[in-house]
Amino acid sequence: MDYSQFLVMSQELGLIAVFLLVFLFDTFAPRKALSATAPVVCVLFALFTVVNLLLPCCCCGSCTVEPQSAFGGMYVTNQALFTIKNILNVGVLVVLIQSIKWVNGPDQIMRRGEFYELLLVTLFGMYLMMSSRHFLTFIIGLESASLPLAAMVAFEKKKYESHEAAIKYLLTALFSSAILLMGVSFVYALSGSLYFADIAASSLETCPLLVVALVFVLAGVGFKLSLVPFHLWTADVYQGAPTSVTSYLSVISKGATAIAAFIIFALAFGEFYSEVWHWMLYAIIILTITIGNLFAIRQKNMKRFLAFSSISQAGYIMLGLIACSPAGLTAMMYYILVYIFSNLAAFGVIQAIENNTGKLSMDDYNGLYKTNPMLSVTMMLAMFSLAGIPPFAGFFSKFFIFRAAVEPGTTALYVLVLIALINTIVSLYYYLLVVKAMFIKPDEPVIARFRSALSERIGMWICVAGIVILGLASCFYSDIAAAVESGFNSLL
């Protein structure tokens, strides 16, 4: 075996190195030094992120990653994948920074090393999931991305909700994996190969088994992405899990799965089968956006509220897949980037308030602007960005994804985008409810003035900077577009 092909997986190897360092530090560091675990992990991961961002420019001089493959084409890398991994890295870094205070809390402090190890393993799984071009590696990636998450969801072991959420998450994850595997085995039965390229090339006739197979694959992916009607676990898990884990689950995990879904459906089931899954996805998007929105209106708990909001956001992300074009993938990646910053800003505020006061209900936010103006403004920016209000980044990402979705120019797609647009108005309503609670409600403030920890503030500042800059500075979009341009044809 040619071991040099492992070098193609440079990002994965780097991640494994970080994982090992964290593990060694956690195991062998003297007891006194253990209090530094959280900052050490953050610094290590920040280094890893920065090196990844700069590496292609410094080593190859060309700033683009050549498309390469390893293990007989089961694993590939190219500029587009490199970029999306970098985007996720930045998000994970923010999650790590925001979670410092919680990890150092009394219940978690003995097990903080484990938290980071589990998190890094799931990230490795997501990397693999996006880079795989064979269903075997894909499923390995998917499983290692979702099973450790169950342990993370159950991390607050003295809390009943945390356990309940973990069991729910575990059972759904297993169930959905089983469905996905069933679908994949049907596909194998029909085409005789698990390589995406072979499946695409076998150009099968549309038969009932193929339809069933596609339904199963879509359902399996839909569970992970919490698309309606596979979303029932989402709200409970988001509410019960520790807030740091919820934020990780809602942005990073969702982003990676969305990209993986794009790759599967665009590559393996692209040209010949798209008419089979196109209409399924069409219906699922409408359901996801609408039902996510309608349920979000009624929520009073902030974490449940964001759970339903993130369900509908997943629907918007899937609009990039329905176009199934380079513009669709670009818009999707950009949407994920913006969504990471906007949602993490919201979770950062929720986390800061939860850590300092234990309050989680939307009614507790009444009059927050009077006591904690900075937190309120951050939350407001996050809400505006999620709702797609200019000049914040969310507006641009929404516009671009709608633009990509109508590009093929059929009437059905215009109708779909119109439904999505009308839903943005519904979503604006509930996002404004939060703004209203903080700024307009005349009640006496429930939450007293407090000073959030340095780490929480850094996390929020990064997010606010992202929300403001990502849209107005066009270079981010152009970079992603260039990456997809160079990588899209070589995705295989």
Add this chain to the structure above:
Amino acid sequence: MFSNILIYFVVIPVLMLAGLALTRNIKQVRAVAVVGSTALLALSGVVLYQFLQLRAAGNTDPMLMTGSWSWFEPLNINLAVGVDGISVAMLILSSIIVFAGSFASWTIDQPKEFFLWLVLLSTGVFGFFISIDLFTMFMFYEVALIPMYLLIGVWGSGKKEYSAMKLTLMLMGGSAFLLLGILGIYYHPAEGGQYTMNLVEIARQGVDRGWQYFLFPMTFVGFGVLGAMFPFHTWSPDGHASAPTAVSMLHAGVLMKLGGYGCFRVAIYLMPEAANELAWIFLILTGISVVYGAFSACVQTDLKYINAYSSVSHCGLVLFAILMLNSTAMTGAIMQMLSHGLMTALFFALIGMIYGRTHTRDIREMGGLMKIMPFLAVGYVIAGLASLGLPGLSGFVAEMTIFVGSFQHADLFHRAFTIVACCSIVITAVYILRVVGKLLFGGVQNEHHRELTDATWWERLSVVTLIVCVAVIGCFPNFFNDLVGQPFQTTFASIIDVIK
């Protein structure tokens, strides 16, 4: 980029935002607001002067002082600016009202936050009027909408939470249709056309004929919501009644003009064929707006509601005239935008000042204000007379042009609707004179009112600025007629030909 003068309409508000963020007390806030709004007023004067110079030198391009800078290159999105006579007029209107509005909110609570939102709103307004790229235009349009939510919600009065939410959702609902319309226009140029977001380019190459019938209603309704077109006008009375003074001024004075301007600049300019064939639907709707708004104003007892319904009627007239699709009526529509903007801002300023003293806006509880606060009362009479179209003030010029233009259509449908819309003048007289008589000249209803004081210097400044402008348009209509009418002779002449 900064060598183009138009870009400063966005740069100055952004600098004001930065300045306001650094202020520590109300004096500094006032200083920033006054300096900034004066600078904007001066800037619009300079732009007008340069524009007239260029036109006098024989430059007949559709848009002058143009500039275009690539923004999202892979998507053909540019930051493109340029003005014609109509946008110059709108810029002047906006800067006057921002100027007057700053003085009208001299003693507001939480001044820093208030002005931050107000300036963000005006950034959107100015940006909208200078843009000739569909994407940036749409972006600035939405920038202008969202601050209304907090401005009404926090500083408003009455059922402000309800009104703020209703207004924001309805206007954003309109912009949802608009966005789809913009995407459609972009993706469906006429045969052989390029994908572009530039308005002038799109107008030159045209929009695909078949798609026009779908896209024209989308964009017209999208902008029409903001132009208070029946049946999408219901946000307007509640919103205006709950908003604080300066916000009512800006909203009725400028923001509703975004609707009219957009209907004309995007819907009709880009899709004249569909406009010609579908205009009758919207003529019926706007005709209803005109008459229904006027009748509703007659039965209201809250001063702000009276004026808000009157705005529905007057803005309905703007859209009504635009849909007549001939140069006289369209010139009248732009004149009506100017006239209504100034006049309604004056109304709302005066109502805010009266409310600040009497703490009621119910006309049944007030009377005899002419004796108590003569300055404000005289201002109110002038605004009222302008509204019902007295010659010598701006309203007469605008409405006269509109009705003359509308009556040029020879067919029964247009003439009948013109006559119906003309009736609104009479109804306007009814509700204006009723209020003036009751409020200003009746007996004093509340003895406490006798102790109230007349306007302060900053209030006088705000009111006088607006009255002077109303009178200038009324006394020198030719200048403004030429300014806003010129594009209809050149640029839009081709469109009007298409329609004929």
